[in-house]
Amino acid sequence: MFQKRICTKIVSLLLVIGCLMSEPVLAEKQKEPEAQTLYSKSCAMVDGDSGRLLYGKEAQTALPNASTTKILTCIVAMEQCKPDEVVTFSAKAASQPKVHLGAKKGEQFYMQDLWYGLMLESYNDCAYAIAEHVAGSAEKFAALMNEKAKKIGCTDSHFVTPNGLDAKDEQGEHHTTAYDLCRIMSYCAWKSPVSKQFLEVTQTRSHTFQSLEGTGYAVSNKNALLDMMDHVITGKTGYTSKAGYCYVAALEEGGRHYAIALLACGWPNHKNYKWSDAKTLFQYGMDAYHLYRGSEASMELPEIEIAQGCRKETLEEWATHAKLPVYVDTDITKLTFLKKDGDTAEIKKVLSDPISLPVKKGQTLGRVSYCMNGREIYSGKIKAEVSVKKWSPEKFFQIMWKEALLDK
Structure with a gap:
C-alpha cells in the first residue's frame, strides 16, 4: 500500500515562499518594459544562474547576430588553448574584411593577444x-561552436x-536567438572553467602587443556600457547590414546575475x-528581481517504504518491507533564484x-524539479542512500537455520 501510494503518484509540494526562501519587502513594483518602447526587434534577459527567462520580446525568434558570435568563438578557444600558444595567420585569415587587425600572411602572434x-x-x-589554429579550418571550428552551444x-x-559574418551552409544560415545568446553569455561569464579569464580580457579597456616579428598593435574596448552603467561586467557589440546592431552583455550586483541580448x-x-x-x-x-536561496528544509525527503524488501541479513531485523532513505544529488541550499512579486x-x-x-546504494529512483511559475529552473536526481534486497521465504529460513546453529 505504501509502495503504491508513494511510487505511483507525483508528489507536488506548492511551497509558501517563506519556506523556500526569505522574502524581502519591495518598495514598489517595477513595470515590465513595453515591447514597443524597446528598439530591438528581438531581446531577452535571463537569470544568469538558473537560465530562467526574465523578460523577452520575440526572444526565441531566429535572427543573424553578427559579431556577438565572437563570445562563443572566444570561450571555445580559451577552453582549448593556452594563452602562450603561437598562432600563424594564413592567407585566408589575413584576407578577412574589416574590421580587422591587418596582419599579414605568415605573421605570428600569441593566442592571448588575439583574444584581445x-x-x-x-x-x-x-x-x-x-x-584555424584550434580546429584546422573555420568549418571544423564552426562544428565545435555548434557542439558547445548545444551543451x-x-x-x-x-x-x-x-x-559572425553572414553566411550559410548545408544546415542553414548563421543565426541564433536572443534567448540562446543569453545562455551563451551566462556560460561565458559565470559557468565556464575559464570564466575568470574571459572576464579579464573583456573588461580590459586597452591592450598593446607585438607580433613575434616585432610589429606593434594597440586595441581599445568598444563596449561602452562598461563605463556607462555600474555593475556591467562584460559585453560584445555586433553589426552587419543584415543583422543590424546587436549586443550581448552581463551584469552582476549583490549576488544577482543578469544576461541580456539584443x-x-x-x-x-x-x-x-x-x-x-x-x-x-x-x-x-x-x-x-531579488535574490533568493533555497532552504535546507526544502530538501527533506521521507523514507520510501519498499514492500518485499529487506536491508539487513539478520533475523531480528528481517521483515517483509524495508524503509529506504533517499537523497537528492542537487543541493538546493547552494542554488540561487531571481524572483519578483507574484x-x-x-x-x-x-x-x-x-x-x-x-x-543498489546510489541508484537513481526518480527526479526532483524546482519550478518557478510552472517552468523548471533546476532539477536533481532522487537516489538511494542504502541498498535494499528482496525478501524471500527461502532466504528467511536460511538465516533462521544459520542463527539456530550459532546458538548451539
Missing part, C-alpha cells in the same frame, strides 16, 4: 586565425563563421539604440513506478 583583438575591437581576421543549452542556433537593434544612424535598450533591461531586472515556487518529486528490487 577579437573581443575589444571585434577583429574578423583574429577570429578566423583563432579558428550550453541552446535550442535554435546555428553557427557557420567564427566572426538583436536587430537599429541600423546606421541609430547605433546608440543598443545602449538605451541595454540600460532599460538591466535597470528593470535590478528593480524587479512569482510562484514549486517543487515536484517524481518516483519511478514501480521501484524494482534489488535497489
Whole structure:
C-alpha cells in the first residue's frame, strides 16, 4: 500500500515562499518594459544562474547576430588553448574584411593577444586565425561552436563563421536567438572553467602587443556600457547590414546575475539604440528581481517504504518491507533564484513506478524539479542512500537455520 501510494503518484509540494526562501519587502513594483518602447526587434534577459527567462520580446525568434558570435568563438578557444600558444595567420585569415587587425600572411602572434583583438575591437581576421589554429579550418571550428552551444543549452542556433559574418551552409544560415545568446553569455561569464579569464580580457579597456616579428598593435574596448552603467561586467557589440546592431552583455550586483541580448537593434544612424535598450533591461531586472536561496528544509525527503524488501541479513531485523532513505544529488541550499512579486515556487518529486528490487546504494529512483511559475529552473536526481534486497521465504529460513546453529 505504501509502495503504491508513494511510487505511483507525483508528489507536488506548492511551497509558501517563506519556506523556500526569505522574502524581502519591495518598495514598489517595477513595470515590465513595453515591447514597443524597446528598439530591438528581438531581446531577452535571463537569470544568469538558473537560465530562467526574465523578460523577452520575440526572444526565441531566429535572427543573424553578427559579431556577438565572437563570445562563443572566444570561450571555445580559451577552453582549448593556452594563452602562450603561437598562432600563424594564413592567407585566408589575413584576407578577412574589416574590421580587422591587418596582419599579414605568415605573421605570428600569441593566442592571448588575439583574444584581445577579437573581443575589444571585434577583429574578423583574429577570429578566423583563432579558428584555424584550434580546429584546422573555420568549418571544423564552426562544428565545435555548434557542439558547445548545444551543451550550453541552446535550442535554435546555428553557427557557420567564427566572426559572425553572414553566411550559410548545408544546415542553414548563421543565426541564433536572443534567448540562446543569453545562455551563451551566462556560460561565458559565470559557468565556464575559464570564466575568470574571459572576464579579464573583456573588461580590459586597452591592450598593446607585438607580433613575434616585432610589429606593434594597440586595441581599445568598444563596449561602452562598461563605463556607462555600474555593475556591467562584460559585453560584445555586433553589426552587419543584415543583422543590424546587436549586443550581448552581463551584469552582476549583490549576488544577482543578469544576461541580456539584443538583436536587430537599429541600423546606421541609430547605433546608440543598443545602449538605451541595454540600460532599460538591466535597470528593470535590478528593480524587479531579488535574490533568493533555497532552504535546507526544502530538501527533506521521507523514507520510501519498499514492500518485499529487506536491508539487513539478520533475523531480528528481517521483515517483509524495508524503509529506504533517499537523497537528492542537487543541493538546493547552494542554488540561487531571481524572483519578483507574484512569482510562484514549486517543487515536484517524481518516483519511478514501480521501484524494482534489488535497489543498489546510489541508484537513481526518480527526479526532483524546482519550478518557478510552472517552468523548471533546476532539477536533481532522487537516489538511494542504502541498498535494499528482496525478501524471500527461502532466504528467511536460511538465516533462521544459520542463527539456530550459532546458538548451539
